Amino acid sequence: MNPHDFLDVDRDLSDEERAIRDTVRDYSAAELLPHVADWYDSGTIPDPRGLAKGFGKLGLLGMHLTGYGCAGTSAVSYGLACRELEAVDSGLRSFVSVQGSLAMTAIHRYGTEEQRQEWLPRMATGEALGCFGLTEPDSGSDPGSMRTRARRDGSDWVLDGTKMWITNGSVADCAVVWAATDEGIRGFLVPTSTPGFTANVVHGKLSLRASITSELVLDGVRLPSDALLPGAEGLKAPLSCLSEARYGIVWGVAGAARDCLVSAVEYAKEREQFGRPIAGFQLTQLKIADMLVDVNHAMLTALRIGRLKDEGLAKHAHISFGKLANVRAAQRVAAKARSVHGANGITLEYPVMRHMMNLETVATYEGTEEVHALTLGRAVTGLDAFR
Template identity: 80%
Template sequence: MSDQRKAAAPDARDFLALDRELTDEERDIRDTVRAFAADELLPNVADWYEAGTIPDARGLAKRLGALGVLGMHLEGYGCAGVGPVAYGAACRELEAVDSGLRSFVSVQGSLAMTAIHKFGSEEQKREWLPGMAAGDAIGCFGLTEPDSGSDPGSMRTRARRDGDGWVLDGTKMWITNGSVADAAVVWAATDDGVRGFLVPTDTPGFTANTVRHKLSLRASITSELVLEGVRLPGSALLPGSRGLGSPLSCLNEARYGIVWGVVGAARACYESALEYATTREQFGQAIGGFQLTQRKLADMVVDVNQAQMTALRIGRLKEQGACHHNHVSFGKFANVAAAQRVARTSRSVHGANGITLEYPVMRHMANLETVATYEGTEEIHALSIGQAVTGVSAFR
């Protein structure tokens, strides 16, 4: 017998009904973060972007802490302990507003807090994680240097023994939240290889300088960290950190958030184009009725939904403990490129209006240029995927 049931027409905003694949808890978290983003962030983000800062970063941290998204994927110490897909859905809703706001959460939770959670002593965890989860303390993650980006093994920051303590010297660059942080996780070369250090930012010799004149991620605080003879007690060492694998494992957590986050940026650009195309009239009809515009909308909805499928699949693999770092490279490489295509296409649909802050598309478009570079450039992720499928490293 033939099936007489009629399938419902696709939802233009969830064409493949992918949100039906979320559990009730994951949907609740999605809805909670989406509502917070709409009420607390979206009305302000254009002004923050234009100003080139987050005026009240500490207040924002506390609101995000109360929401429960800071370190939300970690267990214990005041953290929510939710699953990877719930965390991903939260990142998606935050980046639908702005990549800089998702970065604020990612750096706090997936970089600084994850480093302490994975490699810190019990004393360090108890001292810092509850306050960071609540947003009472802000953290940053110092790995990248002015001359050491894609090759962190060439870092020049050094930590040398000084009696029972350590002395750190060096410079870190492009550090999100650096100039508003209470603690910096700083990675430095030692005689025993790369180790992590938990550095209170009021330590003498530590300076954070805000990076100015950015044209991307403007609703984010980016800093240079300078360490000149910074003396730390032995207890500042993250005892579980050993080699470059330690910071890279933290970066993988942050990259996973990007895999989901850029879906939000792409979705926001597509939805803005859809709304604009169905209301903007030229030549006596809405521009969405023209073939070329419909082709653009079709390309965008395909990219958004395929990127969401990729994020969801990698999230489920992560739940199963089957997510390899190459899977995350696949997701970042594919989804950032898809989001960039959507942002560019959406900008063209909006015409001249697309370059203003009245619409989100140019802001997302500029932000995604940075997202394509940080947490591993697209070239590095392409080589990671290439190595995975050939078994041959092309990095050197």
């Protein structure tokens, strides 16, 4: 039976959804998979603009948005693309997610028509890259405590502060930056060529290495009044964008888990000890069975939340449920798959340790396990335990 999809979850996909799945899967196998181990080993993506343009040709950037050159696909179709990308590497799904679900969504949802026309068509093709500046060195799970400030100076805005762990920050053309003002949290479009804006690449990462991560420094960055995202008022705006990105994670980690399972099954059937393949030993089969259950539960969870999203019924807590459950499942699968591979599992010849390390980042970014657990607790009890 098929370890890729034991419960035949994809049988419930439409013809269009299958076509998108297959297109992204084929592209990933041909253009991404042969290089990703080297990218991970070197700790960077050598040609992020080339990568963006490749994704743009496939229509993956902002694919769930409508107009401005965006594909306008269903939530499930977007999820399937995330699954196939993260089956290669979490950093690649993060690349697409930050561009489309964070930066482009913020502009599409909260920007003016002029801002949309200026940025979205170029971002959809990959000609322009965006990043999303919310997290700070001392402000992760509590974004309301951010120290980045925006003050009025005549008709201009002046921004000062630091953002941390920003994907694509050093290669972006436009940064969506969130700052505290006298009127509350507001969002700004900051062209990265603006004087006073600096992006410093974060080195020494042990996880999500096939991804460019940066620190953003804003030192007296002066912006015209039309840099403000007028529809974004308060924390609800950036958090709504994060919810879009988290939805992609729900699908993405199911892809990472699936890849670990497939690698473990193939390896166990080939690796011989004591005169026979280790796949024939009971303890190995127990690990495989556990992984199989987790992978298929994750795929079912992703599809169900995707269908709810397409019907307009998905709540913030549903996304938290998916991220909490599926990341946990993927981490269990990666750990078991690594043990099946033995010493070989720690090398880049096999994908399992790379996925395992990446999932450590995915578990904490865009909402830690604790934050999502408290979100679920509040949803079913009506009591807020955050403070």
